[in-house]
Amino acid sequence: MRSRYAAYVLKDFDYIVETTDPDTTDLFDHDANRAWLEQSSFIGLQVLSSSEKGSRGTVEFIARYQRGDGPEQSHHERSQFRKHKGRWYFSEGEAVG
Template identity: 45%
Template structure:
């Protein structure tokens, strides 16, 4: 029987019906926003492999693991999506990722993330911190 666990990305869907299918390799994220949400979920779940797999650039795995330990993400806000639809080749997602530090302080990471579609698959291609 499917789990009733809601997806950490905040879509209101279950993990299995939302980001889980992308993270577990059952489907490819159809849009830049779907990839953004699934990457956030991968941070929440500690899935470094998915982050490496969906990044256009080489990923510093140790630094990524350290960031996951430092930032316990608990809420995602999608502020705006620029392009990044199924037929686009590029897209940008502005978001705020809310997290807690190991000391329990709440913080917000505000970013403009860029995505590119290559051979039918969306990849994270870089980001700029906002604010």
């Protein structure tokens, strides 16, 4: 999770794609996500909880960011991860509240 956040900070879109579950990559809107990433500046990450059970993991976090000259915003999400061949991949995320 933290490495993916660092990739957002560094605008390393390739890493975001590489760490997305290969079973769900086709569902990922690459153009829209790249454009959103390029327009955003990330300010902070707070991991609220994490759990792991076998090859599945969950991380709940709040990421703070700003788009362009707009106001600071926050994104609260519960993300699901899947471990495949020894590496964790983001599978899906659900916005919280």
